[in-house]
Amino acid sequence: MSYRSIFRPGLFEGQSIVVTGGGSGIGRCTAHELVSLGAQVALVGRSIEKVESVQDEISKVGGIATIHSCDIRDEDAVKATVADIIKQQGAIHGLVNNAGGQFPAKLEEISLKGWEAVIKTNLTGGFLFARECYTQWMKENGGGPIVNMVADMWNSMPGMGHSGAARKGMLSFTETAAIEWAAAGVRVNSIAPGMIVSSGMDTYPDWWKDRVKARIASHPVKRMGTESEVSAGIVFLLSEASAFITGTCLRVDGGAPNIRMNWDMPDHKNNKPFNGFHLAEIPAFLREDEK
Numbered sequence: 001m002s003y004r005s006i007f008r009p010g011l012f013e014g015q016s017i018v019v020t021g022g023g024s025g026i027g028r029c030t031a032h033e034l035v036s037l038g039a040q041v042a043l044v045g046r047s048i049e050k051v052e053s054v055q056d057e058i059s060k061v062g063g064i065a066t067i068h069s070c071d072i073r074d075e076d077a078v079k080a081t082v083a084d085i086i087k088q089q090g091a092i093h094g095l096v097n098n099a100g101g102q103f104p105a106k107l108e109e110i111s112l113k114g115w116e117a118v119i120k121t122n123l124t125g126g127f128l129f130a131r132e133c134y135t136q137w138m139k140e141n142g143g144g145p146i147v148n149m150v151a152d153m154w155n156s157m158p159g160m161g162h163s164g165a166a167r168k169g170m171l172s173f174t175e176t177a178a179i180e181w182a183a184a185g186v187r188v189n190s191i192a193p194g195m196i197v198s199s200g201m202d203t204y205p206d207w208w209k210d211r212v213k214a215r216i217a218s219h220p221v222k223r224m225g226t227e228s229e230v231s232a233g234i235v236f237l238l239s240e241a242s243a244f245i246t247g248t249c250l251r252v253d254g255g256a257p258n259i260r261m262n263w264d265m266p267d268h269k270n271n272k273p274f275n276g277f278h279l280a281e282i283p284a285f286l287r288e289d290e291k
């Protein structure tokens with residue numbers, strides 16, 4: 001993987017930045033971006049093989065990455081991992097709380113175990129990692145930026161009820177942490193990618209992938225985003241360029257608003273589908289001709 005960043009070389013020189021979920025997709029891309037800007041990174045994930053392979057890529061370009069196998073839902077494991085990162089890297093100057101995931105399913109098909117697996121992955125795990133980075137390092141050492149991964153487009157999105165609930169919770173956590181930890185010099189922001197081409201959706205069922213493809217036609221910029229477009233937003237939020245920005249959420253979604261609000265307007269007169277959706281799919285209360 002070869003990286004040429006649009007940001008100023010040396011932007012993160014001498015900094016140690018943690019990237020959870022750094023073994024694939026957006027996390028892997030962000031790790032490369034940060035290393036190309038002078039940082040050393042701590043890569044966290046459940047699978048040691050995945051973070052190890054990114055560590056190899058990074059060492060091939062002369063960068064430094066430490067690797068840490070940890071399930072972010074396990075409080076003791078998170079405490080030990082943050083301590084180990086501090087021991088190995090000597091400091092934590094920033095945290096990218098990127099690890100996350102879910103499975104597409106209707107609400108009635110989600111078991112309690114499935115619900116809790118997703119809520120803990122996308123809300124509790126991020127809280128635990130941020131809390132430990134704060135208490136074990138940032139609080140007493142001048143603070144640092146924290147970037148939390150959310151997904152604004154899952155607000156009320158059918159098939160993503162568990163993840164949407166967790167991500168909205170993470171937005172609220174971001175706002176509260178930004179206020180409580182501001183005095184210690186900690187900035188806390190969220191980033192909300194829209195539809196991004198990444199390895200993350202490889203395991204999703206075909207009906208979901210078809211649904212994503214169908215959305216492209218009605219997307220304002222008619223394409224999905226890239227991992228590096230998300231990484232660029234993360235880098236901005238980690239950098240001094242965003243020094244007065246905290247407690248907010250940066251959308252990287254090509255202008256696609258909340259999915260619930262993003263109903264396509266049909267061509268009523270000709271009863272034709274518009275932007276990929278047939279009239280019959282538009283709820284009656286939105287149809288002008290039935291008012």
Ligand SMILES: CCCCCCC/C=C/C(=O)SCCNC(=O)CCNC(=O)[C@H](O)C(C)(C)COP(=O)(O)OP(=O)(O)OC[C@H]1O[C@@H](n2cnc3c(N)ncnc32)[C@H](O)[C@@H]1OP(=O)(O)O
Binds near residue numbers: 114
């Ligand atoms: C049109 C709009 C387009 C929007 C695009 C949005 C694009 C979003 C993309 C991404 O976020 S991609 C990146 C995300 N990456 C992933 O999602 C990775 C894959 N997911 C996971 O790793 C898991 O989902 C997980 C929950 C995070 C893993 O948890 P865990 O390892 O603990 O899971 P399990 O032990 O396997 O299962 C726990 C529990 O969950 C139930 N379950 C799992 N899959 C399903 C399913 N497909 N349907 C229903 N239930 C499921 C599983 O059965 C277990 O419960 P019990 O059966 O034991 O009760």
Ligand SMILES: NC(=O)C1=CN([C@@H]2O[C@H](COP(=O)(O)OP(=O)(O)OC[C@H]3O[C@@H](n4cnc5c(N)ncnc54)[C@H](OP(=O)(O)O)[C@@H]3O)[C@@H](O)[C@H]2O)C=CC1
Binds near residue numbers: 024072192196197
């Ligand atoms: N791709 C997209 O369109 C969008 C993605 N997002 C979010 O962006 C983030 C990155 O996604 P993306 O790169 O696409 O997908 P990936 O599935 O490639 O990345 C998710 C990473 O999180 C790690 N992870 C998952 N669960 C845990 C856990 N319990 N403990 C530790 N690590 C964990 C995974 O590693 P391992 O399996 O080894 O633990 C994996 O490396 C996720 O939070 C995702 O939901 C948000 C909006 C859109």
